[in-house]
Amino acid sequence: MWATNLKIVGIVLGTLAVYTLIANKIPQVESEVPQTLTLGANVTPEQLVAAGEKVFNGIGGCTTCHGLGTRAPNLLTDEKGTGPIGARCGKREAGKTCKQYLYESLDQPTAYIVAGYQPIMPVMTKQLSPQQIWAVIAFLESQGGTVDVSTSDIPATSPASPTSAGGAGGAAGAGGAGGAAFAGGSTDPKAIIQAAGCLACHKLDGQGQVIAPDLTHVGSRRGAESIRRKILDPASSTAKGYERLAGIMPKAFGTMMNAAQLEALVQYLAAHK
Amino acid sequence: MTEHLLLALQAAADTSRAYGEFPVIGARQWIWITAEVHLMFAAFVLGVPMFAVVTEAIGIFGHDDRYDRLSKEFTRLLLVAYSATAIWGTMLVFALSTLYPRFWAYLTAIFAPSMWLYAALFLIESFTLYLYYYGWDRWKKGRAKLWHWTLGILLNVWGTIVMFIANSWLTYMMSPPRDITPTTDPTTIKLWHAISNATWMPINVHRLIANVVFGGAIVGAYASYRFLAARTDEERAHYDWMGYVGNFIAMSALIVLPFAGYWLGREIYQYDQSMGITMMGGFMSWLWVIQAFLIAVLFLTGNYYLWIGMGRIPGAERFQPYTKYLLIVLVLGAIVWGTPHTMIADSKELAAMGGSHHPFLGALGVMSAKNTAVNLMILTTFLSFLLYRRANKRPVVPWARTGTLIQATMFAIAAAIVLFYGIRGYFVEAIVRIGFSVYQVLAVLSCILFVTVIDVLMARGAQSLGTIQWGKMPPRSQYALFILAVTFTWLMGLMGFARSGIRQYWHVWQVMQDTSKYAATPALGYASKMISLCVLIFLSLVAFVFWLGGLAEKSTYVAEKGPGRVGH
Numbered sequence: 001m002w003a004t005n006l007k008i009v010g011i012v013l014g015t016l017a018v019y020t021l022i023a024n025k026i027p028q029v030e031s032e033v034p035q036t037l038t039l040g041a042n043v044t045p046e047q048l049v050a051a052g053e054k055v056f057n058g059i060g061g062c063t064t065c066h067g068l069g070t071r072a073p074n075l076l077t078d079e080k081g082t083g084p085i086g087a088r089c090g091k092r093e094a095g096k097t098c099k100q101y102l103y104e105s106l107d108q109p110t111a112y113i114v115a116g117y118q119p120i121m122p123v124m125t126k127q128l129s130p131q132q133i134w135a136v137i138a139f140l141e142s143q144g145g146t147v148d149v150s151t152s153d154i155p156a157t158s159p160a161s162p163t164s165a166g167g168a169g170g171a172a173g174a175g176g177a178g179g180a181a182f183a184g185g186s187t188d189p190k191a192i193i194q195a196a197g198c199l200a201c202h203k204l205d206g207q208g209q210v211i212a213p214d215l216t217h218v219g220s221r222r223g224a225e226s227i228r229r230k231i232l233d234p235a236s237s238t239a240k241g242y243e244r245l246a247g248i249m250p251k252a253f254g255t256m257m258n259a260a261q262l263e264a265l266v267q268y269l270a271a272h273k
Numbered sequence: 274m275t276e277h278l279l280l281a282l283q284a285a286a287d288t289s290r291a292y293g294e295f296p297v298i299g300a301r302q303w304i305w306i307t308a309e310v311h312l313m314f315a316a317f318v319l320g321v322p323m324f325a326v327v328t329e330a331i332g333i334f335g336h337d338d339r340y341d342r343l344s345k346e347f348t349r350l351l352l353v354a355y356s357a358t359a360i361w362g363t364m365l366v367f368a369l370s371t372l373y374p375r376f377w378a379y380l381t382a383i384f385a386p387s388m389w390l391y392a393a394l395f396l397i398e399s400f401t402l403y404l405y406y407y408g409w410d411r412w413k414k415g416r417a418k419l420w421h422w423t424l425g426i427l428l429n430v431w432g433t434i435v436m437f438i439a440n441s442w443l444t445y446m447m448s449p450p451r452d453i454t455p456t457t458d459p460t461t462i463k464l465w466h467a468i469s470n471a472t473w474m475p476i477n478v479h480r481l482i483a484n485v486v487f488g489g490a491i492v493g494a495y496a497s498y499r500f501l502a503a504r505t506d507e508e509r510a511h512y513d514w515m516g517y518v519g520n521f522i523a524m525s526a527l528i529v530l531p532f533a534g535y536w537l538g539r540e541i542y543q544y545d546q547s548m549g550i551t552m553m554g555g556f557m558s559w560l561w562v563i564q565a566f567l568i569a570v571l572f573l574t575g576n577y578y579l580w581i582g583m584g585r586i587p588g589a590e591r592f593q594p595y596t597k598y599l600l601i602v603l604v605l606g607a608i609v610w611g612t613p614h615t616m617i618a619d620s621k622e623l624a625a626m627g628g629s630h631h632p633f634l635g636a637l638g639v640m641s642a643k644n645t646a647v648n649l650m651i652l653t654t655f656l657s658f659l660l661y662r663r664a665n666k667r668p669v670v671p672w673a674r675t676g677t678l679i680q681a682t683m684f685a686i687a688a689a690i691v692l693f694y695g696i697r698g699y700f701v702e703a704i705v706r707i708g709f710s711v712y713q714v715l716a717v718l719s720c721i722l723f724v725t726v727i728d729v730l731m732a733r734g735a736q737s738l739g740t741i742q743w744g745k746m747p748p749r750s751q752y753a754l755f756i757l758a759v760t761f762t763w764l765m766g767l768m769g770f771a772r773s774g775i776r777q778y779w780h781v782w783q784v785m786q787d788t789s790k791y792a793a794t795p796a797l798g799y800a801s802k803m804i805s806l807c808v809l810i811f812l813s814l815v816a817f818v819f820w821l822g823g824l825a826e827k828s829t830y831v832a833e834k835g836p837g838r839v840g841h
Contacts, residue, residue, distance in 0.1 A: 004501045004748075011752050012812060015759040016805040023563055023801030029556040031794035033778040033787075235451040235783075 032058065037131045039154060045138060045147040052139025055132045060124070062136070072121065073114045076143050086145025098145055099153070102137045108197070123197035123250075130155050187260050189268035196253060204272070212249065213239040219273040228266045291375040292789040300372040301791035302803065307368050309766055309807035310814075311361035313487075315439075316480075316765065317815070318354050319432045320488020321347050322402075324522060326425035333418060343515055344425075347492060348406045353818045355399055373789075376780045382459035383467050384442055391438045398431035433481065440476050441468040446781050447772065448472045448544045455784055471544040475537035476772075482530050487761055489523030494758035495819055497751035500744075510744030516754055517582065523757065524575045524658070528651050528721070532714050541775070548782065552775045560771055560797055562613050565643075567764045569607030572650050574753050574760070576603060576657045581750040587739025589664035602653045609646035612638040636699075644710045645695030648717050652687060655721050659728060666735040676731045680724045687720035762811060766804035774800070 037051055056062045065072035075085040082088040089098035092112065096104070105112055109121035125133055131154055138149040186192065193199065201212035218227065221239075229236050232254035254262070295303040325347040332341030369377045381388065405424040412421040448471040453462060496516035503509040542549030551557060580596045583589035612634050636642065659680075668676070694709040701709075776782050778792040786792075 001502060007752070008498065008501070008755060011755050012759050012809075015756055016763065016808060019563075019567070019760075019763050020801045020805045022566065024798035026559045026562065026797065028796035028798050029559065030796045031551075031556045031774070031777045033792045233452075233454055235454075237451070 037129065037135060039131050041151060043151055048135050048138035048149055049142045049147060052135035055128065055136050056139055060128060060136060072117055075140060084144040085140045086143035089145060098141055099137060099148055102140055106133055187264040189265050192257060192261050192265050213242055215269060215272060217272060219270045224266050224270040227269050231262065293372040293374065295372055304368050304372060305803050306807055307361060307365040309769060310811050311358065311365050312769065313762060313765065313811040314354055314358040314361055316484045316487045317491055318351055318358050319436055320484035321351055321492065322425065322428045322432060323485050324488045324492060326429055329422055329425055333422060345409050350495065350818060350822050351402060352406060353821050355402060357814055357818065376785065379459050379785060380442060383462050386464055387438050387441065391435060394431050394435050398428060398435060401428045401431060436480060437477050440480065441473055444473040444476050445470050447776060449781050449784050453784055472537065472540050475540045479533040479537050482526050482533050485526040486523050486530060487765060489519045489526065490758045490761040491815065493519030493523060493754040497754040498819065500751050501748060506744050513743045513746050516751065520575065520578055520754060524654065527571060528654065531647060535710060548775055552771065557771060557774060560767065562611055563797065564767060565611040567760055569611060570760050571757060572603055572654055574756050576654055578750055578753045579657050579661045581746065583661055583664055585742040585745040586664040592660040592664060595660065599653050599657055603650055606646040606650040609637050610643050641695050641698030641706060644713055645691055648691040648713045649688060651717055652684065652720065656684065659724065662728065665738045665741060666732055667738060668731040668735050670731055670733060673731055676727050680727055683720045683724050687716045690716035759808065762808045763804060766807055770800045770804065
């Protein structure tokens with residue numbers, strides 16, 4: 001019986017060993033807690049690229065769509081014969097350098113929609129700090145191109161962006177509030193809508209995209225309180241028929257405009273009946 | 274002044290005591306072990322009673338005492354297992370309250386009433402078990418036996434409610450209702466609102482089925498051990514049969530499990546797309562390749578056990594030539610299912626592949642191919658079982674040939690539907706493609722249902738080609754049952770890591786952040802070591818439970834009088 005027992009123990013341990021071995025042989029990816037990106041005055045292009053790669057693969061969430069071949073253009077590999085992004089960015093828009101094009105693509109994603117793709121990209125300058133944005137640009141330039149991002153491109157402070165890299169939700173709330181806000185603090189709702197990039201997803205008065213609910217008659221569906229709540233906490237409710245887009249709307253708008261702007265925007269939208 | 278000082282000191286103490294530390298291995302590791310081993314025992318004590326009550330019913334209504342004895346033997350194993358479940362549960366609660374006090378206080382602020390109910394139900398469940406087991410011989414006949422069986426049903430009801438309550442806590446951590454934010458005072462959250470979160474019911478259903486699978490696998494391992502240790506042919510025959518029943522129930526429930534998994538996955542995506550993408554395409558993407566490998570092992574080993582089992586059935590030699598074709602389908606299906614697709618790759622890896630996907634394998638790694646593969650594997654496994662079931666029978670009903678043709682046609686139609694939607698899925702948008710999996714699943718389930726009904730009707734009065742030679746199984750078949758049990762247990766640990774890991778650095782997703790030094794979610798290699806350790810602890814304790822069961826009472830096997838039965 002001892003021989004049988006030993007065989008059983010051997011099979012159990014052997015099976016566990018095989019599974020553990022296989023799991024250790026595959027690529028090891030750890031989900032790290034996002035850290036604040038701090039770039040020194042003498043940051044080198046290599047350091048910028050390395051930092052940008054981390055943001056690209058981590059907190060930036062870029063790999064969620066870029067690189068899948070279906071949601072958004074490939075950036076790190078060839079895209080329909082035009083090469084990786086670093087090789088093609090300088091040729092995308094006449095008169096724009098690679099750096100300019102990439103920055104504007106991150107700041108106003110709907111400005112340059114590649115044919116065949118939907119305008120689903122959020123405004124990344126509202127999601128990431130300027131340091132992170134420029135690090136990502138350096139990383140993207142390094143993909144087949146020349147890195148020309150330097151410290152002079154990176155502002156010393158981050159006036160309009162949530163500086164925390166602590167991820168979405170509650171950890172990101174520290175930036176913006178009380179400081180300079182959207183559109184230089186203007187209370188013109190149209191300027192706020194333009195600056196916040198709302199039309200990248202929503203349609204309003206015939207302008208914008210139809211990815212998220214049309215806001216043209218939003219006042220007939222929601223009262224001012226509901227609109228305010230939705231802006232401050234996008235997860236608080238989801239319009240019927242848009243459940244699969246739940247979680248897409250940026251959570252930081254509430255911290256990126258002052259109270260006067262918020263009220264101006266709320267009243268403007270509530271009046272759209 | 275003194276009061277203010279005390280309050281300040283209290284606040285400082287609260288801040289500093291957000292996290293505790295556990296000696297040598299660390300807080301997270303200790304929580305991991307206690308939670309995982311507790312969960313494995315809990316699955317065992319929930320799965321086996323389902324098993325016991327079904328086999329007891331077969332014994333009562335089928336007038337077959339073997340099933341009744343089998344049921345009692347399962348229940349005997351439960352007695353010690355309940356204690357182990359409670360002990361590990363207590364260790365988990367102490368670990369949570371001392372190592373993660375701030376988080377634990379948050380959970381208790383919301384769920385306290387459900388925790389009291391949980392404890393009360395556990396007590397009631399334990400005493401129901403004592404009544405059920407110790408009353409077995411007292412309430413053996415007639416109406417009393419039916420009351421006894423009702424106790425078994427009650428045992429399952431209590432156990433299921435207990436599981437649902439515990440599931441509400443962990444699913445709240447994954448998918449808290451959207452109106453709850455980091456600033457929401459937990460004491461203001463309505464209990465039912467927190468319980469009925471987005472992933473609660475999918476997890477309930479998934480775990481319920483998984484517990485049946487797990488219970489069957491552990492019972493199969495127990496039977497195989499007793500088979501290998503048996504001193505007489507009769508005892509060997511009894512445990513061979515027990516192992517077969519355990520494996521049959523585990524594999525039958527396993528066939529349904531992926532469908533519950535789809536539902537859970539869909540709910541996760543609908544709750545928060547970024548969480549779904551993290552799970553399937555983010556840092557956890559390789560986990561699904563490992564899962565595919567494990568499930569391939571389960572399918573192959575389960576089928577292997579059936580094919581070896583055909584060696585003890587007179588008449589089975591008719592079907593044995595077909596097994597090689599079944600093996601080919603299973604292996605091809607496993608290869609496709611295990612093909613990686615969406616995963617994090619660095620720029621060098623992407624350049625080496627020539628794109629975000631491998632030029633050839635990329636096409637096999639998508640859900641269209643994988644769904645097709647797994648559905649065909651399920652159909653193949655069902656066919657294996659059907660051949661096993663019919664091995665020693667020759668139908669005598671006049672429509673037997675027509676019936677067999679109808680069955681074959683149903684298989685062909687189901688396979689064609691699965692293949693059609695699998696191929697069509699490449700040419701439509703993702704949202705349409707996801708819907709195709711429903712048609713594939715329905716085709717397979719319908720085939721299983723209707724073919725089984727036809728088979729049962731055809732088996733009426735069937736001519737026997739000989740009785741099953743229970744006990745005439747080579748030892749390797751029993752080792753296969755061990756591999757099944759270890760693989761099921763390891764898979765449970767892996768899926769537990771997936772479910773918990775997709776929260777990443779949040780205790781409660783986007784509501785309460787993990788700020789401890791263990792906030793980062795480890796890679797799969799590290800997780801696999803922890804899973805293996807937990808499985809080893811669990812299996813060692815289960816072996817001890819089995820040994821105790823053997824000490825407490827002799828085998829419930831009673832020598833059969835007369836020839837064995839034809840049926841299964």
